[in-house]
Amino acid sequence: MKVSVIVPVYNLEHYVGPCLEGLVRQKTSFDFEVIVANDCSTDASLSVINSYLTAYPYIIKVIEQRENKGLAANMLKLLSSATGEYIAYVDGDDMALPGKLQLQADYLDNNPDCSMVYHESEVFDSQSGNITGHYVADYYNHKYIPDKADITHLIRYGSFFQASSLMLRNHPNTDKTVDAKCKIILDQPFQILNAGYLGGSIGRIDKILGQYRIHPDSFGAKTLKDYARREQVLRDQLQAISHGADFYIEQSCIEQGQAHYYLATAMYFLKLGEISLFNKYISLSAQTDWRFDKRHEYLVENRSDVEGCLRVLS
Known part of the structure; x- marks a missing residue:
């Protein structure tokens, strides 16, 4: 076959x-x-x-x-x-x-x-x-x-x-x-x-x-209707990339993946106007010095400027 x-x-x-x-x-x-x-x-x-x-x-x-x-x-x-x-x-x-x-x-x-x-x-x-x-x-x-x-x-x-x-x-x-x-x-x-x-x-x-x-x-x-579901999706994604260690992938790569997923979740909630959840996950994404791109850097450094952050996403 x-x-x-x-x-x-x-x-x-x-x-x-x-x-x-x-x-x-x-x-x-x-x-x-x-x-x-x-x-x-x-x-x-x-x-x-x-x-x-x-x-x-x-x-x-x-x-x-x-x-x-x-x-x-x-x-x-x-x-x-x-x-x-x-x-x-x-x-x-x-x-x-x-x-x-x-x-x-x-x-x-x-x-x-x-x-x-x-x-x-x-x-x-x-x-x-x-x-x-x-x-x-x-x-x-x-x-x-x-x-x-x-x-x-x-x-x-x-x-x-x-x-x-x-x-x-x-x-x-x-x-x-x-x-x-x-x-x-x-x-x-x-x-x-x-x-x-x-x-x-x-x-x-x-x-x-x-x-x-x-x-x-x-x-x-389904995810758009349920914020708790979106947060569970993040936990699943973090669990998924943790398997990189099973195959001797460098820890720095896994940490970059974690920062990326925190960033993606933060942007998701920012677009929906859920500012407290945006702040929670953009802060988690900033735990390492690595920045995914210039957009990531801007959101981390200007997280209190909600209007400016929204403009970066548009």
Whole structure:
């Protein structure tokens, strides 16, 4: 088996059909499997999944959890079931565009120095159907990311590619790449841990090969409604980059990643007018002498000038 596509699903009855449709229609020169793990959904997700199993029994494999295990346990089950030389991860509410699997597998075949490869993804609003941006090109740290990155870029600059755009080489330590200590963010520790165990570089394909769906129950939409959730996201991100020490990444790189995430959280709350939370996290970001960029330096030195800080972000 060349490629195993792993798809975790929980209560995605309106989205999992288009997700699976994009995968079963992939044209490849090799065999691939699509493994779908339904985490005891309470909606009609399993019915939709089973309809694809009936239509494409030679591609679709279904894991049905009898009780809700949570995303971390569901991911581990998927990884243990993947038999492919390469593993592609796709969230059950995202979509694969034509050519995705072939181009990513070809890239890994042709670049033995790369352990992982990602592609550009369109961001689209599920309710309007409008394309609102591009995940990689619009990433605020895009200018710092080379064509072939590595684990230090993930630690210092954050997750610069969309979760469903990743394909990686299968390896014996996949059971150690899911961090159950993270409550919300599992993609970044997954990326960092795989990069650490595999070594090598992280390649980029600039072609748009996937769509990232924004909907009322998506990660971003939920976070905007809940400040405590955003703070938990930060804790998850800090936990993720702490794994750099497991792979002998310099402590200075990890500290820079910490400062960066405190800065990003401070800017998030500044934009929302939550000044006390802005002050809390911009102060934490200033605990080292390192400054991410001139904007970071300005916010640290002029944190009492809220209007001036807002102008820097505009």
